[in-house]
Amino acid sequence: MMRLIIATRGSKLALWQSNHIKSLLEQMGHEVELQIFKTKGDKILDTPLALIGGKGLFTKELEEAMLRGDAHIAVHSLKDVPTELPEGLVLGAITKREVVNDAFLSEKYESIEDLPPNAVVGTTSLRRRMQLLHYRPDLQIKDLRGNVDTRINKLKNGEFDAIILAYAGLKRLGLLKSVQYVQKIDDNLMIPAMGQAALGIECVPEVLDIVKKLNDERSQIETIVERDFIEVLEGGCQVPIGVNAKVLENGDIVARAVVGLPNGKELLKDKVFGSVENYQELGQELAQSMIENGARELLAEAERIAFKD
Template sequence: MRQKITIGTRSSKLALWQAEYVADCLRKQYPDIQVELLRITTKGDKILDVPLAKIGGKGLFTKELEVAMLNSDIDLAVHSLKDMPTALPKGLSLSAITKRFDFNDALVSPVYKTLENLPKGAKVGTSSLRRKAQILNVRPDLNICNLRGNVNTRLRKLEEEHFDAIVLAVAGLKRLGFGDKITQIIPAKICLPAVGQGALAIETRSDDDEIKQMLAFLHDDKTTDATTAERAFLARVEGGCQVPVGVYAQIDEDDKLVVEAVIGSLDGKTLIRDSLIGKRENASQLGTKLAEIILQKGGLAIMQSLGLCCEK
């Protein structure tokens, strides 16, 4: 067994929390092994004044970490699963997915507290087209404004840039100790999450069998089945940060997989939403089938209106 493991991570407080969480788990599981972090800056960290949708998709926060891994500078990288592309570079594998913490989005609004209470024309900050489309569907009168930066930066901008509310992931807020800032957990019936939201993904070199075996104790089967369906849905519709796509899968009391998803227009006027139930072992096929259904019901027209083609 190797004597040292190097974990690649972005430098934001949330990314460091995630990497330290995995590092601490490894240290407890393998007390004789040295575990260290290597901080790496990604393109998504450098460009903070442009909406994500205009500078690229999910690879914005992973590419530099993946290059370091292929160069053997690091042994593994810890990501928010929602930041990961559905197709990984040759030579890399998604080797462990941790138990999902919380999938919901949160409203932070010190004065108005809830979406319902926000006044007409209220300024709401988010960098996510997914959140924008779904929120505008129920509150078309709101002024949704771009908000970039890490969790701490966005909370600071809430006051400095005079937002009435901002929308963030519950998981990120709670992991950083900001759970008390949440004034409303937005129901999934209003806002379905990003693919994999709330789960951590551990990426390794495909041929590093020793590291894969060492990570096995962190792998959660239920979360993996659920997010496999979600990622299959996303892969079929070819949606990243540029497309308002929300999807959430969970295991029900009968051990069946329930998948619900939405594709929305940018203005929120049109949401195509549906769900499917199937066997857990058919997670990938279930996600793909649901994507086909939603595309046929109008999702394809939305994609085409955005200049994207998902014909296969």
């Protein structure tokens, strides 16, 4: 068995994810070690991600380590992985998905509905901002950067009335009871990000046969639909997009998406149905339907006004 090196970021969540995959690989009989790298997204904490510059904010340095031969594998939150990978690397596996919903956290209020007028909510995600303000245009949305602990501490220190995080990250870190109120947000109210709650394992081709054993077929199908949608729509983190595909018990798939303006004043939603047999067409079909209804024009306007409204 070859010795495998996993390139990882140093945040608690990134280390949990990498150690989780390390454990699975060790159970398969491999010797595995972690090497920690800092990414651009980790270094710049005072600027909204959408203004730093789109693709690969949390993956580029890990990819460079693999291309140099310093590592074989990188474990990412799949929502951070661009749809185009560098030449010489492959997306070897997509792990079984956690709960895909976003989560509402507050020390004082039980839900979004309970927030008083002009309450301050923390998120730097344009997708979350858009959907929150569409539902509650009276809210004040303020930027929230940093790792999960930092964000929760800012909430506890009274900088925000509530914050929005991914439910999966809270669950993985055992933080669901760290705040007085933690509520899963209905995914019809807030459609998740592409790939949310799944781990994407990027690797050099030499270890693909090892890595692909960790793949979860259902999660792979769902997230390929979502990634195809993003690729056709040509949308990155600089524009507000939500997309989520679900494989239903009967083998059908429903894929839903939302695009709009960061201020929530204009929103375009759509959904398509298909089956597992035609899943490779579904993301493109949903994107084309939304393009015909003006999605590209809406996203161009969204990029123009992002963080300026």
